[in-house]
Amino acid sequence: MQFGGGAVAIDVYEAVKTSIVQGELLPGQRLTEEFLSNTLGVSRTPVREAMKRLEADGLVTPIKRRGVVVRSFTREDVQQIYDIRALLEGFAAGHAALHRTDEQLGQMHHAVSQYERCLTARIHRRQHVHDIMRCNNLFHQLIHASAHNPHLTFMIGKVIVLPLVFRSFYWYNTLEIAGSLEEHKHILRAIACQDVEWATAAMRSHIYRGRDHVLAHISDLATSITDAPLKPGE
Amino acid sequence: MQFGGGAVAIDVYEAVKTSIVQGELLPGQRLTEEFLSNTLGVSRTPVREAMKRLEADGLVTPIKRRGVVVRSFTREDVQQIYDIRALLEGFAAGHAALHRTDEQLGQMHHAVSQYERCLTARIHRRQHVHDIMRCNNLFHQLIHASAHNPHLTFMIGKVIVLPLVFRSFYWYNTLEIAGSLEEHKHILRAIACQDVEWATAAMRSHIYRGRDHVLAHISDLATSITDAPLKPGE
């Protein structure tokens, strides 16, 4: 009825989530059901369900009887979340070192090669940033899968949205990307020779470097959409 | 913070959750929206939202176009989840050792004393089991709070539902409860003297003992609803 033939109802959850991650919806912005249903061309019911899910993800926070606002993260949030992420991803890397199959190891090698190709295709303009992000995500996901603990994968997925929100890769320069690639190689080597401690430590170090990168740039956009009229505590 | 949870009338989410935890709704049982709305006396709309939230918690799993079923956990699930729990709670204990206030330490002492009182009030019949669970939860929650990392607390809350589902405390005998109490004392001592490594290790050990206790009894009810309903400790 509403959309051109064939297109079934769009997924509200995915639509809003990507809008937040891509920065089209800014932290602090209020989202009313009516606004979203108008924008997306669906009724309020599916919008409500999507909001419930986004709340569970921690991407939006509910305001009593007044809908939700896009969540804003403080420096402290970043530090705390990255602590957890380092813990979980380090654990995952350690288990991956133990439990990886040879096929998975090959896939990791491939992911690193791809990463390298993206990098040598230099001139990292926006479009290439996206490719690099894909390669990076692929590598990490392969490690999560190799840990053979679906619950762990699930938990990591929860803490991984934050760096997405900050879109930290947009601020990487070529040198920093090369550094990240080197770290991936270290991790890969540790997993290849099944050295649990090394893999764990290398991954943790890698994560903390990512954290510091975010912290270094957070002042750029940590402030929410409305700086002036703001009630801090709630 | 992250949890909205403003309950005005009858909160469907809480009602269904406690029903699952208390074992009134058995793993594998299918929950249709109509059934729940009839049972709880509300319309389908709030039921749907509650289901979305329970899905995010992992307490129910959706069936394509067929509603949800109460999730059932395998031994492997238990092992994997407890690995994560040991990781997170150990981390929390370590940070609690570092960042606890003296007041929080006092509260922990109080929680341990209460625990001890419940124990010496022996003859652990059903009712006392509940008290002991409360004391246990209180102690752990105090540690989580003392870590001063809300995100960590949030994540732990996600992995802590599992032992609730298995209601492991119902199978503890007096001796085992005394052992658990001793472990709490150890953890408390470590936190008191701000020994990070000790606190972490003691907590991890404590968690793994809980895991083994669950694993030892899991065969009793790991299977789903199709088996005869079972009320532990009766």
Added chain:
DNA sequence: AATTCCATTTTTGTATGCAATTCGGCGGGG
């Protein structure tokens, strides 16, 4: 007797109406 196909039944997905609640401003009183 087994299988396939169709009609019926169940049950979810979506849309919308209505009541309840909260916010924002406005006017009166101290």
Added chain:
DNA sequence: CCCCGCCGAATTGCATACAAAAATGGAATT
């Protein structure tokens, strides 16, 4: 001049109607 309470507007929470998809059961056919 400032504070307090009231009224209208905005917006969610819940209930219900309707449509669509999947299962279910039965009948006809091989």
